[in-house]
Amino acid sequence: MFDSIQEKIRGAGKIVFVTGAGISQESGIPTFRGKDGFWGKYDPMQLATIDAFYENPKLVWEWYEERRKNILMAQPNAGHTAIARLGRYKDVIVLTQNIDGLHQKAGSKNVLELHGSIIRIKCTHCSFSDDMEAGFDVLPPKCRCGHMLRPDVVWFGEALPQDIWREAIMHAQSCDVMVIVGTSLVVSPANSLPLYAKQNGAVLVEVNPEKTVMSSEMDLSVRQTSASALPKMVELFES
Numbered sequence: 001m002f003d004s005i006q007e008k009i010r011g012a013g014k015i016v017f018v019t020g021a022g023i024s025q026e027s028g029i030p031t032f033r034g035k036d037g038f039w040g041k042y043d044p045m046q047l048a049t050i051d052a053f054y055e056n057p058k059l060v061w062e063w064y065e066e067r068r069k070n071i072l073m074a075q076p077n078a079g080h081t082a083i084a085r086l087g088r089y090k091d092v093i094v095l096t097q098n099i100d101g102l103h104q105k106a107g108s109k110n111v112l113e114l115h116g117s118i119i120r121i122k123c124t125h126c127s128f129s130d131d132m133e134a135g136f137d138v139l140p141p142k143c144r145c146g147h148m149l150r151p152d153v154v155w156f157g158e159a160l161p162q163d164i165w166r167e168a169i170m171h172a173q174s175c176d177v178m179v180i181v182g183t184s185l186v187v188s189p190a191n192s193l194p195l196y197a198k199q200n201g202a203v204l205v206e207v208n209p210e211k212t213v214m215s216s217e218m219d220l221s222v223r224q225t226s227a228s229a230l231p232k233m234v235e236l237f238e239s
């Protein structure tokens, strides 16, 4: 599967993974756009926005509470675990668009959450922020300061945390191999990371059962799910 670039992977100093919803699909968390993308009565593009939150905070919170329940029960799958194991052999950085914390749960140490975390909650007014794993009785929940709390995620219409984004670009520009896993690469600015890597001469590998808008840029496209493909990458070091 990785034969054509196995020497590049074995010889790499730094490997950067850019991951999206697809890597968590085999943990039971639906994607947004793939063929299995299904959020029932909710349309993420309508609800994951700052305007929707202030127009109807209760509805947006109902959607996030449903996702939080699902995500807090989810376990990392063989794809997450493989990336964590690779960290024993190489300098591995994970730049994830996911907000589910499954890379960290699998043991990955260097994870940048480009779109925040659904487990972390912050105040819309004061500086309060904390991981909250329990559900809320009343929606929208209120901070001690009296203002509404919100998930610490990046909504459409909001900028990514600038320090995290700058660090992500630095990693993309300094890696030998970039592995793009389970993302449709349609949401910016995360979808520019492969271009930074390519400009720096990195080898680009895509792991996705479906073609993406950037498949033609890849040195290797593995048309498999992440849980089946990524353990094979670890075998290059453990066989």
Ligand code: APR
Binding pocket: 019, 020, 021, 022, 023, 025, 026, 031, 032, 033, 034, 035, 037, 044, 097, 098, 115, 181, 182, 183, 184, 185, 186, 187, 207, 208, 209, 210, 212, 224, 225, 226, 227
């Ligand atoms: N293994 C690997 N890839 C998979 C799997 C799997 N088991 N199942 C689905 N995929 C692929 C799909 O083919 C699709 O290309 O994962 C990709 C998921 O794409 P999206 O649903 O668009 O998710 P993502 O790219 O992470 O979305 C980016 O959009 O809604 C916003 O903020 C949200 O972070 C999200 C961003």
